[in-house]
Amino acid sequence: MTIAAIVLAVSCGQNKPQKALVLYYSQNGATKAVAEALASALDADIEAVVPVKPYDGDFAATIARCQEEMAAGELPELEPIKADLSAYDVVFIGYPVWFGTMAPPVTALVSSLDLAGKKVVPFCTFGSGGLDSSVKDLAAKQPDANILSGYGVRAARIDAMPAEVDRFLKESGFVAGEYPVLEPFGEEHSVSDEESAIFDTAVAGYPMINAKATLVASRPVPDGVEYLFTAQPLPREDANPNAPAPGPIKVYVLVLEGQAPVFTQVLR
Numbered sequence: 507m508t509i510a511a512i513v514l515a516v517s518c519g520q521n522k523p524q525k526a527l528v529l530y531y532s533q534n535g536a537t538k539a540v541a542e543a544l545a546s547a548l549d550a551d552i553e554a555v556v557p558v559k560p561y562d563g564d565f566a567a568t569i570a571r572c573q574e575e576m577a578a579g580e581l582p583e584l585e586p587i588k589a590d591l592s593a594y595d596v597v598f599i600g601y602p603v604w605f606g607t608m609a610p611p612v613t614a615l616v617s618s619l620d621l622a623g624k625k626v627v628p629f630c631t632f633g634s635g636g637l638d639s640s641v642k643d644l645a646a647k648q649p650d651a652n653i654l655s656g657y658g659v660r661a662a663r664i665d666a667m668p669a670e671v672d673r674f675l676k677e678s679g680f681v682a683g684e685y686p687v688l689e690p691f692g693e694e695h696s697v698s699d700e701e702s703a704i705f706d707t708a709v710a711g712y713p714m715i716n717a718k719a720t721l722v723a724s725r726p727v728p729d730g731v732e733y734l735f736t737a738q739p740l741p742r743e744d745a746n747p748n749a750p751a752p753g754p755i756k757v758y759v760l761v762l763e764g765q766a767p768v769f770t771q772v773l774r
Contacts, residue, residue, distance in 0.1 A: 512686045512728060519682035526550035527589050530600035531611040533561055536631040536661040541600045543671045547681055556585040557611045572604055581614035596625040603636030607643045616644055621651040628656035634714050635772035691723035691734050705735050708759040708767035716740050730762035
């Protein structure tokens with residue numbers, strides 16, 4: 507593999523200072539950590555989204571409640587937010603991804619707000635993925651807002667978040683500073699035995715990914731290599747025999763020097 511040089515770019519930040527608000531819902535603290543990192547870097551105001559009836563049960567209880575609410579077409583009632591949205595140019599909206607989209611408290615929030623004409627920056631935490639699908643749902647509920655590129659991180663990789671948030675804000679032009687410009691992924695090719703082993707190691711132990719890598723592309727990143735695998739889901743014993751066969755998935759895998767491979771996001 508030929509590793510090309512990684513070019514540094516400089517973000518000068520926004521020409522005109524913009525007042526930012528960070529709104530977020532967090533159940534277990536991961537999304538709160540991202541929200542606080544954003545607010546600190548931007549010197550922004552920050553406010554939590556609070557359901558009147560908290561989602562304070564365990565994982566199984568949360569899943570059961572969400573399923574009941576979705577079946578009934580209900581959204582949770584929220585405590586009113588205190589911030590005056592008219593005072594802000596940019597609103598960052600954060601949430602954990604549940605069932606492939608925004609957690610219900612944030613779905614309720616964006617269904618009730620008027621963000622027309624404002625810059626809206628989504629950010630989220632997830633088990634395997636959901637940034638792209640949740641941003642589409644957010645845009646559908648706020649068609650007159652200017653939805654910008656978002657940031658997402660696996661909750662299992664929250665330790666990597668501060669550096670990634672720093673890069674995200676510089677790359678997006680919200681703060682000034684240097685950041686590495688990554689080259690595009692190379693040409694996709696059939697996986698080698700070594701690349702297949704990298705994929706298997708990255709997804710090992712994560713029950714929601716049961717797939718075999720078939721194709722891969724790669725690119726250099728600071729201190730390592732990033733892979734983009736195409737993988738075909740494998741048959742599951744508990745699968746519904748009448749359900750359509752699942753299509754291929756895309757899995758991003760990061761291999762940093764001296765560290766084991768880890769997947770960073772899944773696109774389904």
